Amino acid sequence: MPTPTPLTPVLSRFWDAEQPWTLQTYLDHDGYRALRTALQMPPDDVTALIKESGLRGRGGAGFPTGTKWSFIPQDTTGAGAKPHYLVINADESEPGTCKDIPLMMTTPHLLVEGAIIAAYAIRARHAFIYVRGEVVPVLRRLQAAVAEAYEAGYLGIDIGGSGFDLDLIVHAGAGAYICGEETALLDSLEGRRGQPRLRPPFPAVAGLYACPTVVNNVESIASVPPVLLGGVDWFKSMGTEKSPGFTLYSLSGHVTNPGQYEAPLGITLRELLSYAGGIRAGHELKFWTPGGSSTPLLTAEHLDVPLDYEGMASVGSMLGTKALQVFDETTCVVRAVRRWTQFYAHESCGKCTPCREGTYWLAQIYERLETGRGTAEDLDKLLDISDTILGKSFCALGDGAASPIMSSLNWFRDEYESHLGVVCPFDPYASMLATPEGVGA
CATH class of the missing domain: 3.10.20.600 (Ubiquitin-like (UB roll))
Incomplete structure (x- = not known):
């Protein structure tokens, strides 16, 4: 058997240290060294370095981080110049995803340092970390880290004698999956209902408060200090x-x-x-x-x-x-996809018709399939509705709802067919769910 690829603990390298979330522990592990390096470079050079490294966004789409930073207009002194903003998307809510929350809980200063460097690179005076309001321990841990950074002079006025000023705000969201979409997050941050915006204009042109804005994921920003410390060649190795x-x-x-x-x-x-x-x-x-x-x-x-x-x-x-x-093999693929479909139907913001109506009807069809009332036509209808949603919704939530349905039907259509006319064959309690007529309750 070939030797597996070695693990590369970088972001997690001192997660097992005693109190890794404190400023002192972070300083003991090269904390804020990358910031000192960045502040000695012109902002455009920091952006160029991140661009050269090939660091891609760790939030989903994988868009190059440095390229996204470079979209921000750099003239901040001319007539009509607007302030720049950095917004960190910490609204981790994708089912099955759990990487940003442990990172913020364990090493919040890594995110804070990355945020300062990113804000410096794009010439932002204010930065925001948008966190899910339900994860109160993470919220408190971040707020404590930001307070420590202010006290140590890493945030505020004239950071490190560089002349660069930055205020970092930790904002608690109200718990909506749709606010993981960057423009819905911006609307929520501005105090409105979180719903996706029509694009263009893109956030780099008109984002938060209609000003040039970079929106990055937690892991993307936390990866910036190691890139500056290790260098481009190390990262690309x-x-x-x-x-x-x-x-x-x-x-x-x-x-x-x-x-x-x-x-x-x-x-x-x-x-x-x-x-x-x-x-x-x-x-x-x-x-x-x-x-x-x-x-x-x-x-x-x-x-x-x-x-x-x-x-x-x-x-x-x-x-x-x-x-x-x-x-x-003990898992019923129909039941698993049904649970996800119910999630997307519940979390749809309702702004666009394909997603609002489509996810509702998809959930109804899955209810029929799971309770013995499904028909062969329902399987084709699942694909038809999914095709109507995919690529035609206002944001990627519609695509997310359609993808597991279409792929599961591709790989496991025979399992879907085994549900036709019978209560879920994988359910050990199926007999308890069925009516005397044999139809699911």
């Missing part, structure tokens, strides 16, 4: 040519040792499973998601596909948030 660097993979579900595994981009699920102890004892892999519930499902035949942006695209899926949910 990990990962693949088009997807360089390290990243956090969230491995959950029917595995022996679920958890966070920081590895180079391009590692395979087979290799990650070797670190996680494999599928739980006595069972075998049935299907898995490469990037949370909104990415098309994959099966055991895809165990050796590289977990990078190009590798996942080559098999018709997406890397997404790198939330690897693993399901064994």
Whole structure:
């Protein structure tokens, strides 16, 4: 058996230290050294370095981070120049995803330092971290880290004697999945109902308060200090040519040792499973998601596909948030996709018709399939509605709702057909759910 790709603990390198969230522990592990380096460089050079490194956004789409920064207009002194803003999307809510929350909980100063460097690079005077309001411990941990940074002079006026000023605000969201979409997040941050905006204009032109804005994911920003410290060549020594660097993979579900595994981009699920102890004892892999519930499902035949942006695209899926949910043969794929569909129907903001109406009717069809009232026509109707939503919704929520349905029907249509006219065959309590006539209640 070939040697698996070595893990690369960078963001997680001192997660097991005593009180890793404190400023002192962070300073003991090279904390704020990258900031001092950045403040000695012109802002445009910082952007160029991140661009040269090939760091890609770790929030889903994988858009190059440095390129996104470079879209911000750099004239901040001319007539009509507007202030710039940095907004960090910490509204982690994709089902199966759990990488940003442990990162913020364990090493919040890594995010704070990255935010200061990013704000310096784009010439922003104010930065915001938008966190889910439900995760109160993370909210408090971030607020404490920001307070420590202010007290130590890493935030506020004239940071490190550089003449650069920055205020960093931790903002608690109200708990809406749609606010993970960057323009809905901006609307929420401005005090309005979180709903996606029509684009163009894009946030780089008219974002927060109609000013040039960069919106980055937590892991993207937290990866900036290591890139500055290690250098471009060091960063590119990990990962693949088009997807360089390290990243956090969230491995959950029917595995022996679920958890966070920081590895180079391009590692395979087979290799990650070797670190996680494999599928739980006595069972075998049935299907898995490469990037949370909104990415098309994959099966055991895809165990050796590289977990990078190009590798996942080559098999018709997406890397997404790198939330690897693993399901064994005891799982009913129809029931799993139904639960996700119910989630998307509940979380749809209702702004556009395809998503608002489509997710509702998809949930109704799955209810029929699970309770023995489904027909063969329902399977075609699932595909028809999904096709109406995919690529035609206002934002990517519609695509996320359609992707697991279309992929699961592609790989497991026979299992869908086994649900026709009978209560879910995987349900051990099916007889208790059925009516005397044999039709699901």
